[in-house]
Amino acid sequence: MNAETLDNLRFELRRGSLVLAVLAALRSEQYGYTLRKTLAAHGMEIDEGTLYPLLRRLESQGLLTSEWREHEKRNKRFYRLSGEGGRILVQLLVEWQSLDNSLRAIFREENPKENDHGND
Amino acid sequence: MEMIDRYLQAVRFWLPKKQQDDIIAELSEDLRAQLEERESALGRPLTDADVEALLRQRGSPILVASGYLPQRSLIGPLLFPLYLFVLKIVTACVIGAIGLSWIVAIATHAFSSVSSHQHFSYNGVSWGTLWTAWFSSAAMVTLIFAILERTQARTRILESWNPRKLPPLRHPHLIPRSSSAIELGVNLCVVVWWGLNMPSPLTLHFGSLSVALSAAWVWFFWGILLLTLGSAGLSLANLLRPWWTTARTAFRIALDLAGGLFFCWLTKAHIVTDIHWPGAPPEHAAAVVSGVNTWLDRMFPVAVAITVIILATNIYRLIRLRRKPRAQPMQPAAV
Secondary structure, eight states: OOHHHHHHHHHHHHHHHHHHHHHHHTTSOEEHHHHHHHHHHTTOOOOHHHHHHHHHHHHHTTSEEEEEEEETTEEEEEEEEOHHHHHHHHHHHHHHHHHHHHHHHHHHHHOHHHHHHHHO | OHHHHHHHHHHHHHSOGGGHHHHHHHHHHHHHHHHHHHHHHHTSOOOHHHHHHHHHHHOOHHHHHHTTSOOOOSSOTTTHHHHHHHHHHHHHHHHHHHHHHHHHHHHHHHHHHHHTOOOOOOGGGSHHHHHHHHHHHHHHHHHHHHHHHHTTHHHHHHHOOOGGGSOOOOOTTBOOHHHHHHHHHHHHHHHHHHHHHOOSSOEEEETTEEEEEOTTHHHHHHHHHHHHHHHHHHHHHHHHSOBOOHHHHHHHHHHHHHHHHHHHHHHHSOOEEEEEOTTOOHHHHHHHHHHHHHHHHHTHHHHHHHHHHHHHHHHHHHHHHHSOOOOOOOOOOOO
């Protein structure tokens, strides 16, 4: 498998998780730049070209609210999770947990020995 | 920071008008925050090269703007396979129609140059015609599919299907019994008709017009008779055991090769010896005989081309036969 294929697969794998990460990070209010820094600090690097359109999409879906406000003498757009976004986040976390459990179960079935070694 | 402003202006150009100010204000704020952080990390003001590197990292203005635009495609991924399939059929039809035009044009040219020495023009069937015909057909197909995509008709097209109406399983080696039966019937009719009406020496009558063929016709008569009998035998075998085998395909190739050679030879054989109609002056009749034979002679490349196409088709079938067989169709599980 070449590096490009691996990159594409990693991108696809992370794409769904990004929405979850953004929603979770915006339980506390943040503006775009600090949100990006927060995500990067937790190992979820995201470029601006992906983040800002995603924020707009989530806002248009009613999952986020935003407002322009002056902060440190500059106008910044602050985002936070909406009530509807909070409910969706809970459901998505349940879904995520279910997926995680399923994948772990599949890995255990496929590689029982490796799993045993891993537990040792 | 003129470079930053120019960059933002370029991004703005591609954005939807209603959102331009909002998006650019946010992008501008993000860029400035990044620049400040970079400056404090380096402990100096950024140079043009630093700013350039930062902008390059962000991507081209159109790429950045595209993230804010809705997904757009002329023909979406759902309809695309169907579009490609129709385009292939249209391409085959255009090539077939133009090919037929060429054959007719060559034949007409051969005949007209014999009878009236008119100058033949290929203008009607040139490469330009082929290109124009294909291009306009492809454009029309693309337009229709783009309209289907826009009008959401694709959902109705793709959802109105019935598993029971799917085409039956196809096996590349299977010969439909219906086609073998038709082929056998046609071959037997030809054998009877040919044997009763075309034996040598032969004079054909078309009303008051009579055409006498040369003694060489005897070879053609027997050749075609034997080939048609062979073809009937093959059809019978295909009817009883309806799949292609290497031996049968090879026999089909031999029959087609022999038939092609006979027809190619016929075009060169000066087969017409006399044409007669009431009141025909002898010199006029002789000119027509010469004209018909010359026309046949000029049809030789067409006969060769048709033979090659038929042989290529059968050779392709033989090659497919010798490849590994496909996976077997799914069978119901044993209970």
